[in-house]
Amino acid sequence: MHDYNGGIQPSGLFWIVELPDDAVRVSDDGRWARMEAEDVCVVDSFQFFGPVNVPARVSFSIRWEATGAHKPRGKGKSVKVTDPSRFLGRFARARSTGSLWGSGVGFSFRSEQGDTDRGYAQLGRERNGVFLK
Numbered sequence: 001m002h003d004y005n006g007g008i009q010p011s012g013l014f015w016i017v018e019l020p021d022d023a024v025r026v027s028d029d030g031r032w033a034r035m036e037a038e039d040v041c042v043v044d045s046f047q048f049f050g051p052v053n054v055p056a057r058v059s060f061s062i063r064w065e066a067t068g069a070h071k072p073r074g075k076g077k078s079v080k081v082t083d084p085s086r087f088l089g090r091f092a093r094a095r096s097t098g099s100l101w102g103s104g105v106g107f108s109f110r111s112e113q114g115d116t117d118r119g120y121a122q123l124g125r126e127r128n129g130v131f132l133k
Contacts, residue, residue, distance in 0.1 A: 002109075003045045004056050004102055014049075017042060030070065030090075033123060036061045044104040056104030064123045066092035073124075077132050089126030096121035 006017035019037050026033045037060060043053040074087040096119075101110040127133075 001046055002104070002107060003048055003050065004042045004058055004104070005045065007043050007053065008049075030066070030123070030125065031092075032063065032065045034061070034063045042102075044107070054105045056102060058100070058102035060098060060100045062096065062098035064094045064096045064121055066094050066123045068093045070124060074126065074128075086132070087126050087128035088132060089124050091122045091124030091126075094121040094123035 005015045008014045009016060017040055019035070019040070023037050024033065024035045037058075039057045039059055042056050042058055044056040045051075045053050070090040070092040073089045073091055075083070075085040076088045077086070079086050099111050102108065
């Protein structure tokens with residue numbers, strides 16, 4: 001078993017890695033987005049929160065493409081600060097496809113040739129917190 005991840009940050013966050021700003025691109029009309037990165041440094045801990053961490057690298061290309069119309073979601077400031085609907089956004093159902101590959105000490109993997117579509121996705125934008133107006 002392999003668990004390629006960004007390690008545990010001092011803040012306690014895990015499975016997080018910083019990517020360059022140009023790693024994510026979104027179309028002007030918000031109908032597609034792409035995230036690409038090569039040779040991202042991660043660790044392989046062989047199990048979730050495992051005691052052994054060895055250096056590894058991953059690369060990926062993931063694309064989201066809206067398959068329907070964007071619909072408004074959230075209630076903004078009209079609800080209590082603790083309400084989960086305290087945000088404003090527009091989201092569309094989407095198709096996500098991706099290619100993934102990586103390597104570590106004595107192990108490597110690659111997704112199936114071509115793009116692989118797995119499950120359900122959404123594409124959209126939202127505002128919350130201090131960004132609500």
